[in-house]
Amino acid sequence: MKGLHIVGVSHAYGENKVLDNASLMIPAGELVCLLGSSGSGKTTLLRLAAGLERLQLGKIVIDDKIVADPEVHVPPDHRGIGLMFQDYALFPHLSIIDNVTFGLRGMAKPKAERRAMEMLGRVSMTKYAQSHPHMLSGGQQQRVAMARALAPEPKLLLLDEPFSGLDTNMRLHIREETLTVLKASGVATVMVTHDPEEAMFMADRIKILGESGRILQSGRPHDIYYHPQHGFVAKLFGLMNRFESVIVGGCVEIPLGKIRVKGLGEGRPVEVLVRPEGVILDSEGKDGPVIDVISTHLLGHDNIVRVRLSDESGAKEDEKELYVRAHHAFEPELSNRITAGVDPEYAFIFPLDDLGGMAGAGYTAWPQPHAAE
Numbered sequence: 001m002k003g004l005h006i007v008g009v010s011h012a013y014g015e016n017k018v019l020d021n022a023s024l025m026i027p028a029g030e031l032v033c034l035l036g037s038s039g040s041g042k043t044t045l046l047r048l049a050a051g052l053e054r055l056q057l058g059k060i061v062i063d064d065k066i067v068a069d070p071e072v073h074v075p076p077d078h079r080g081i082g083l084m085f086q087d088y089a090l091f092p093h094l095s096i097i098d099n100v101t102f103g104l105r106g107m108a109k110p111k112a113e114r115r116a117m118e119m120l121g122r123v124s125m126t127k128y129a130q131s132h133p134h135m136l137s138g139g140q141q142q143r144v145a146m147a148r149a150l151a152p153e154p155k156l157l158l159l160d161e162p163f164s165g166l167d168t169n170m171r172l173h174i175r176e177e178t179l180t181v182l183k184a185s186g187v188a189t190v191m192v193t194h195d196p197e198e199a200m201f202m203a204d205r206i207k208i209l210g211e212s213g214r215i216l217q218s219g220r221p222h223d224i225y226y227h228p229q230h231g232f233v234a235k236l237f238g239l240m241n242r243f244e245s246v247i248v249g250g251c252v253e254i255p256l257g258k259i260r261v262k263g264l265g266e267g268r269p270v271e272v273l274v275r276p277e278g279v280i281l282d283s284e285g286k287d288g289p290v291i292d293v294i295s296t297h298l299l300g301h302d303n304i305v306r307v308r309l310s311d312e313s314g315a316k317e318d319e320k321e322l323y324v325r326a327h328h329a330f331e332p333e334l335s336n337r338i339t340a341g342v343d344p345e346y347a348f349i350f351p352l353d354d355l356g357g358m359a360g361a362g363y364t365a366w367p368q369p370h371a372a373e
């Protein structure tokens with residue numbers, strides 16, 4: 001298979017076990033985002049793939065060639081890899097074009113310069129070819145770093161938090177440009193990010209690395225968002241309303257209503273996580289517990305509304321304040337009695353006695369609930 005295949009990689013720094021049997025496959029042309037908490041081993045995984053770190057256990061294959069196993073270690077510059085790490089360090093004493101040709105040392109100078117200019121063109125930076133890095137903005141330096149990483153036509157591109165040094169607007173702009181350049185080059189890309197929204201925006205597939213050093217879940221952004229298999233994964237993607245309950249008669253009951261659950265035994269304590277879009281407000285106030293609106297925050301085409309359940313709802317104190325995503329036309333001041341319900345499609349149920357999301361091993365997902373009763 002063309003692309004990167006990491007098979008059963010474990011890694012420890014002395015006593016500190018960082019990766020535990022981590023596997024991932026990234027076909028050519030695909031962009032995979034690796035998401036996980038700080039210290040979970042994301043950079044370590046990239047350094048192992050790049051050959052900057054010696055592999056202890058497992059196997060790394062690039063385009064069907066083993067580049068690392070406990071006996072084999074192909075040096076980094078023979079792996080056909082482009083690297084771009086957080087500080088995208090350009091060489092300050094070299095001009096922009098010389099920064100880009102730096103990785104093309106095997107090529108005759110005129111050819112290398114043609115190639116470098118072509119790459120600078122792709123990231124709209126040709127007119128800065130003779131400038132030096134300090135004359136460029138952060139975003140422009142970022143683009144040059146991308147051109148430099150792609151110039152030798154790597155088979156694989158490894159990006160470690162490449163946009164973290166940029167402000168929000170620049171980030172949005174650069175990540176869109178990066179996506180265009182990457183898709184045009186057809187390279188397999190692994191990008192580490194802390195930012196779940198960035199992962200949703202960029203990735204063909206997202207892999208979540210848990211604290212246990214294992215890949216907890218892997219899937220298309222849609223699957224990860226709508227079918228998280230661990231509480232940890234669900235909570236990574238934005239605000240969540242959390243309740244605790246127990247399974248009774250095949251259902252869980254939370255103050256917002258009852259949700260049917262399959263595959264979990266009677267009496268099992270669970271946590272119920274409801275996304276803000278899963279709390280349904282009814283301004284006619286017919287059914288469900290009454291809420292008070294605390295504040296609304298316009299986010300463009302919809303609102304995030306902070307509400308509080310009434311004392312009669314039966315909610316525990318720490319379960320009373322909820323976040324709701326409501327249509328922008330929602331006008332709470334016009335209503336005198338607003339009630340709340342739950343859309344089970346946005347409710348995720350995980351057993352409390354098996355915090356698999358954090359522990360990783362031995363965890364099984366089960367079908368999501370189908371309908372509230």
Ligand SMILES: Nc1ncnc2c1ncn2[C@@H]1O[C@H](COP(=O)(O)OP(=O)(O)OP(=O)(O)O)[C@@H](O)[C@H]1O
Nearest residue numbers: 013016018036037038039040041042043044045194
């Ligand atoms: N060269 C090293 N020597 C010893 N320990 C290291 C080394 N590099 C990383 N570690 C440790 O390995 C663990 C994982 O580090 P790593 O940098 O891979 O995490 P990360 O997921 O990239 O974190 P972050 O999101 O903060 O960048 C951490 O506990 C870290 O302290």
Ligand SMILES: [Mg+2]
Nearest residue numbers: 042043044160
């Ligand atoms: Mg890191």
